[in-house]
Amino acid sequence: MADKILYTRPDSIRDVKSHYCPGCGHGIVHKLIGECLDEMNCREKTILVAPVGCAVLAYNYIDVDGIEAPHGRAPAVATGVKRAQKDKLVISYQGDGDLLAIGTAETIHAANRGENITVIFINNAIYGMTGGQMAPTTMEGQVTKTTPYGRDVHDVGYPIRACELLNTLVAPYYIERVSVHDVPHIVKAKKAIRRALQNQIDGKGYSFIEVLSMCPTNWGVDAQTGADWVRDVMQPYYPLGVFRDKDAEEASRVQ
Amino acid sequence: MKKPLISVEKCKGCGLCIGACPKKILEMSSAFNKQGVNYPKCKDEPSCIGCKFCAMICPDCVIEIVETDEPGGKNG
Numbered sequence: 525m526a527d528k529i530l531y532t533r534p535d536s537i538r539d540v541k542s543h544y545c546p547g548c549g550h551g552i553v554h555k556l557i558g559e560c561l562d563e564m565n566c567r568e569k570t571i572l573v574a575p576v577g578c579a580v581l582a583y584n585y586i587d588v589d590g591i592e593a594p595h596g597r598a599p600a601v602a603t604g605v606k607r608a609q610k611d612k613l614v615i616s617y618q619g620d621g622d623l624l625a626i627g628t629a630e631t632i633h634a635a636n637r638g639e640n641i642t643v644i645f646i647n648n649a650i651y652g653m654t655g656g657q658m659a660p661t662t663m664e665g666q667v668t669k670t671t672p673y674g675r676d677v678h679d680v681g682y683p684i685r686a687c688e689l690l691n692t693l694v695a696p697y698y699i700e701r702v703s704v705h706d707v708p709h710i711v712k713a714k715k716a717i718r719r720a721l722q723n724q725i726d727g728k729g730y731s732f733i734e735v736l737s738m739c740p741t742n743w744g745v746d747a748q749t750g751a752d753w754v755r756d757v758m759q760p761y762y763p764l765g766v767f768r769d770k771d772a773e774e775a776s777r778v779q
Numbered sequence: 780m781k782k783p784l785i786s787v788e789k790c791k792g793c794g795l796c797i798g799a800c801p802k803k804i805l806e807m808s809s810a811f812n813k814q815g816v817n818y819p820k821c822k823d824e825p826s827c828i829g830c831k832f833c834a835m836i837c838p839d840c841v842i843e844i845v846e847t848d849e850p851g852g853k854n855g
Binding site: 527529530531532533539541544545546547548550710711740746747 | 792795829831835837838840842845847
């Protein structure tokens with residue numbers, strides 16, 4: 525009898541070597557998106573809007589149609605794609621430099637319009653692709669290339685919490701923050717991504733998933749220490765959980 | 780018997796799987812693959828419970844979990 529495969533690479537992920545560093549969270553999140561697309565049988569109608577950043581080549585790894593947006597403009601491009609092709613599943617996949625620095629305006633206004641898209645936000649507290657400079661999400665006191673003495677919040681401000689920021693708007697349908705530093709949290713992250721994609725298919729509106737992720741190379745640590753750092757340092761400042769769930773709000777109103 | 784199959788040539792040697800394994804049966808091999816990194820190996824396959832944790836946390840889809848009908852597994 526042949527071996528039975530219990531777990532393997534999802535069909536939506538290409539069998540190629542990625543350019544991501546060892547221990548990078550992008551690979552895990554790509555895999556979760558691939559698994560969700562396979563389970564929902566949506567791969568053929570998905571359009572992935574890739575950001576500028578480490579995930580710039582995401583459509584080389586996730587086997588779906590892709591379009592590359594100018595830096596920070598992924599939600600604006602996704603808006604256009606979704607409005608022109610309403611039957612497609614449009615995912616805007618962005619990092620923290622893309623979504624919260626150069627693309628803050630696009631992010632907030634796409635959310636404020638309640639566009640029927642899914643935004644996956646990878647928060648690794650640093651600029652990965654450009655070599656480890658300070659990002660808007662860099663933790664207080666964190667050493668980066670541009671904050672060699674640690675982030676001084678009196679000089680450059682406090683880290684931005686994207687979920688809380690977007691939760692002040694009326695239009696977003698679903699906002700959740702998850703993490704991929706260990707397996708139980710990866711399972712929860714997959715559920716959140718699946719939920720966000722299903723919301724779009726059901727035509728409910730804007731879904732935003734923030735994923736706390738690791739960047740061991742630019743943090744200057746090994747992969748496991750990076751995962752522990754997400755748990756010990758990032759999670760207390762970026763609390764996990766559902767910030768907005770209009771399904772639940774609706775259900776409690778009916779009762 | 781359930782066991783992990785590790786495609787060592789694709790592995791980047793981050794070691795997240797070793798930390799994720801609840802049975803602590805994965806360890807870093809002293810051998811190198813073509814990328815020049817050490818890769819994990821399973822030191823006690825019969826103890827594997829097939830929980831898939833190592834495969835789920837692997838960022839590079841290197842690990843497959845398979846069930847074989849070889850006898851000798853401690854956990855069926």
